[in-house]
Amino acid sequence: MIDDRPVLDDHLHLDPDNNRGIDAVRDFARVGGTHLLVVNKPSWHLGVEAETGEDFRAVFERTIEIVDDASSELAGRAWPVLGVHPGLISRLVDDRGVSPEDARDLMQAGLDVAAEYVESGEALALKSGRPHYEVDDDVWAASNAVMRHAFEHGAALECAVQLHAEASEDMTEVADWAEDAGLPSRRVVKHYAGGRLEGPTPSVMSNKDRLETAAERGEPFLMETDYIDDPDRPGAVLGPKTVPRRVRWLLENGHDEAVRIAHVETPRRVYGIDTEATLERDG
Ligand SMILES: [Zn+2]
Numbered sequence: 154m155i156d157d158r159p160v161l162d163d164h165l166h167l168d169p170d171n172n173r174g175i176d177a178v179r180d181f182a183r184v185g186g187t188h189l190l191v192v193n194k195p196s197w198h199l200g201v202e203a204e205t206g207e208d209f210r211a212v213f214e215r216t217i218e219i220v221d222d223a224s225s226e227l228a229g230r231a232w233p234v235l236g237v238h239p240g241l242i243s244r245l246v247d248d249r250g251v252s253p254e255d256a257r258d259l260m261q262a263g264l265d266v267a268a269e270y271v272e273s274g275e276a277l278a279l280k281s282g283r284p285h286y287e288v289d290d291d292v293w294a295a296s297n298a299v300m301r302h303a304f305e306h307g308a309a310l311e312c313a314v315q316l317h318a319e320a321s322e323d324m325t326e327v328a329d330w331a332e333d334a335g336l337p338s339r340r341v342v343k344h345y346a347g348g349r350l351e352g353p354t355p356s357v358m359s360n361k362d363r364l365e366t367a368a369e370r371g372e373p374f375l376m377e378t379d380y381i382d383d384p385d386r387p388g389a390v391l392g393p394k395t396v397p398r399r400v401r402w403l404l405e406n407g408h409d410e411a412v413r414i415a416h417v418e419t420p421r422r423v424y425g426i427d428t429e430a431t432l433e434r435d436g
Pocket residue numbers: 164165166192379381382383
């Protein structure tokens with residue numbers, strides 16, 4: 154551990170089909186990582202071509218299983234974040250000839266199933282969003298409707314919603330949609346964020362330049378690697394040791410307060426989790 158501190162990676166994926174996933178957790182723990190939010194991989198990466206909301210259940214169950222395994226490797230613990238990857242809409246519309254409206258309904262039904270796991274306490278938060286690339290207007294409208302459906306669940310369940318969305322430093326409109334649904338904007342987390350963001354809480358990719366911006370800003374933020382994510386962004390993700398290493402680097406550069414914000418205060422504010430109480434400090 155790093156000075157008995159909790160160190161949280163707010164967004165990564167573990168491959169449930171082989172032990173590479175758990176090896177990544179061991180690498181993370183060996184260099185001082187203590188807590189993980191594990192997001193289910195896109196359903197099609199697991200060979201699931203969903204036709205109903207129920208078809209997502211296998212994806213969620215496999216993620217929950219590997220999160221249990223991950224927790225046993227950590228001085229802290231891991232939690233699952235479950236949802237439907239927004240890129241699915243393009244696979245449905247472009248590859249399978251599904252209408253945007255039917256794609257919307259299917260993705261919302263998948264979120265309904267994810268919400269069941271949050272309600273039962275098996276998952277911590279939901280994952281939604283909208284394509285980070287240009288799409289037709291009707292696909293964009295359907296994607297926004299899916300995201301707003303996730304906000305309704307987040308409001309009802311009082312849980313956070315992680316978003317995969319376009320690169321932006323101003324997502325106040327989206328934060329307003331969450332507030333309209335009854336979900337406080339602080340509980341909306343933009344994954345793969347830069348160091349500066351208006352609206353949702355940024356989950357900052359742990360590159361030094363992005364972290365420096367976030368640390369100097371002094372606002373709530375989280376740190377992530379997006380380890381093993383989408384093949385449409387090859388090479389864009391960071392390795393599982395990155396967050397602990399960057400925590401050391403921030404501390405060496407006098408950013409103690411930012412480390413506390415990212416690993417204690419913001420996790421509590423966004424997810425209601427206590428990364429200190431869930432840490433075994435037995436040396
Ligand atoms: Zn991801």
